[in-house]
Amino acid sequence: MSKQRPTFALVDCNSFYASCERVFRPDLAKVPIVVLSNNDGCVIARSYDAKPFIKMGEPYFQIKHKLKQHGIVPFSSNYALYGDMSERVMSLIEAMVPAVEVYSIDEAFADLTGIGELDALGRQIRAQVLRCTGIPVGVGIAHTKTLAKLANHTAKRLQSQTGGVVNITDPVKRDWVLRNTDVAEVWGVGRKMKLHLDAMGIKSAMDLAKADPWTLRKKFSIVIEKTARELGGTPCLELEEPDPPKQEICCSRMFGERLTELPPIKEAVATYMMRAAEKLRAQNSLCKKVRVSIRTGMFNPEEARYANGVVVDMPYPTDDVRLLTQVAVGALDRIFRPGFKYSKAELMLLSLCQPGEYTDDLFATSQPMEATRVMTVMDEINERWGRGTMRSASVPSNPLWAMRREMMSRSYTTKLDQLWTVMCN
The missing domain is CATH 3.30.1490.100 (DNA polymerase, Y-family, little finger domain)
Structure with a gap:
């Protein structure tokens, strides 16, 4: 009996921090949003419609006029809200697939090996997460984790055509995505690496997939070698086990x-x-x-x-x-x-x-x-x-020294006194 070929999905929340803010503010559904770092320092997240006007990392005090000019609404970071919404999203994904690796606060790899009707499952995951949390996600499906990342990128880039789900387990679809994706969009290829690859004539993801893996390993590292092999359809990365307890x-x-x-x-x-x-x-x-x-x-x-x-x-x-x-x-x-x-x-x-x-x-x-x-x-x-309901007596509830978060939304999901309220006429 032949071994089944591994199949992975990457489920990635769209503009996660901004999407969390929009869930409880339907009036901002079509309004561009940015989220600021601690002490309202600089931009750390942008909704898709804010990206043409605001760069990541721009200091807030320098761009106030641009935000006002383009009608962009700023929010202070609300990590309690984002963390709770992330747990809800991941719980939904885990209930629908055999195994999950939570890769970051807004991304998870899923093992779909042996499952049929992959496109239908991808659409089901997307619909279930949106219905239960209000968070839009993209789903990329492929035979390696690197290709699943690339499929997810394509699902978001061409959302109107793909509906947010791209399955490139088919070689023809995989090759189309590889040919039409710049090598800089490949998982693990940064700006410096792109310059080196450009010098070798490697411009697209397809060029990297066809490059000699041993040459890449000698010239760069085993990481780039594995990336090239994964783009070619050879799995080198498996779902990781849960992290062991931290030592610090x-x-x-x-x-x-x-x-x-x-x-x-x-x-x-x-x-x-x-x-x-x-x-x-x-x-x-x-x-x-x-x-x-x-x-x-x-x-x-x-x-x-x-x-x-x-x-x-x-x-x-x-x-x-x-x-x-x-x-x-x-x-x-x-x-x-x-x-x-x-x-x-x-x-x-x-x-x-x-x-x-x-x-x-x-x-x-x-x-x-x-x-x-x-x-x-x-x-x-x-x-x-809710966190802080019971705490040490030396911990104040509203300290004057706390981080500046003058534009922070309410903790809609973690504090009883800040629950979402709906007014009926």
Whole structure:
């Protein structure tokens, strides 16, 4: 019995951040949108109709006039909304296919090996996600992951003709896509690589697919070799297994304004620890060390510069946010220096381990069971009623030092007091 040929689909959300904003603002369905980075710094996402006017990375303060001129609506980044919408999209995809690799917040590879009626399944996935979440997606189907990426790109580029679904498992369709796609659009080919490939006469994806893989490996790397083989239809990349637990967890934020006093910095670090400890417990890990650091702005020549950090050992491996916060906040007393304008704090949980992976000394202190039960209850409450419903007393609800997000939409899906409301006449 011959082995079935692998088949992959890439499901990619269209202009994901902007699409999330539009879901709960139907009045913006045909209005161009941009989403800004932390502290409303620069553009990190654009709706399709905003791309001709605004470049990625443009500073917000420099383009306010352009936004107004072209009727483009700016939003502060709302990561709680985007993360929750992403989980909903991925859950829907996972329910419809045998296996899924979540590649990023808005992309997932699906294993469709052995499934018939691929075009119909692609349209079903697209319709189901749109109906249940309001997020439009493109679906690219092929025999390799790189070709699935290329098919997805074509589905979006020619959406009016393709309906957002492109299946290039057929060699004729595959070759048409390869001939009509610039090599710069191939997954993993950046601007520098494109210049090198251009010099070799490799202009299109088809040129790269036909290039000698061994020559590419000698001249560049095994990555480009695998890319060429995948474009030619030879699978070199499989669906990846879920990532193992992280060995470090970092939470780092810029303050919304410069801070000169210690108390608000302690509040900030306590807030960051809440989020870091949530991630720690989500992967069922315990923390042995904590690193806390603070710094001033580093680019203003008129401001004095200072940066410092300290690593502190925990008394025992723990996921108790109360103990972690106590240690982290206490460490700030050792590194804070008056007379500086602080712009950022960073928190890192280090030397992470799984329960049972470390050897307890017979007389060593370990985390009390009561603490574990309290953390479990807190996580259950926050999962049901929204993040921050139950938190450490040192974490304020509306701090003055928080990031500037003056144009942030409501947390429609994660906070009860911000649910979408519909007025009936």
